[in-house]
Amino acid sequence: MQEWIPAWWDPNRPFADSGSERAGPFTGQQLRLIDEVHAYVAEVLLNEIPGAEWTIYKGGKREVRNGETVLKLKGRLQAYPQTIVYSAAIDVVLLGKAVTDRWLFDYVSDKIAKAKVA
Template sequence: MNASREKRGELHEAYVRELEPALARLRLRLSGPGDPQLDGSVESLDAVNEWFLTFIKERQETETVDLPSWWNPARPTAESGVPGSGPFTSSQLVLIDEVQAYLGEVLTKARPDATWVIYKGHKLDSWNGQTMLQTGKGMPFAVRGIVYNEALGAFLYRREVPVKQLSELVRTALAG
């Protein structure tokens, strides 16, 4: 990220501030009978991820919704019709935001010492300046990037993304 230190700080604060509202939206969305249970456990990630990987494939071109703070507002979403836009609609980006907030909740529940940090890597590192979850020593956990990449694989590239991928990544992060 080529933003100034102040801008990275503002984006980080906005990201952390938006986690609870994103979780509340996901809880509301998944409040019906038969929906995955959001109990904050690592085991719950499999059912949530199965639901997410199915739902993200549906291009939701209803109305434009407010974009998450981590999305570059200068980059048009898929429903804009602008050449080179996308790949996701604003509704899909909100869904990604909700699931990554839940993934963050699962990690922080499993590791109460986990903290949201601004990753400081080499200036050419694509993760540099991004908000990540530090769960111990070593590389922080790229919560948003992991969920976004799953969505890309399932929706854009039509790849089979393993349902257990999130829970396995969490277990690996917690073991390290």
């Protein structure tokens, strides 16, 4: 049985527990958790901010996020749920940093508050 792989993960990159020196930083289970948490964050934002929608970022040719899926919240306000969750996972797994017990709540609350005043 093939292990589940998020759509955004390179399927040719082995998981951390594969023993390969080309392995990524996460196991298959960790990737699934990252994917599920980022989907939950997106769903909360979509439900709490009227008019929020998924879109494709269109910027200059040299912009890193050009062509990336982004959550447009209100006006020019955007959110990158996958990026925030993946970054926190990198901090914990690779850098040994702890995340606060409120980091996700604070991120979502901040986006909702900014969307209300935008």
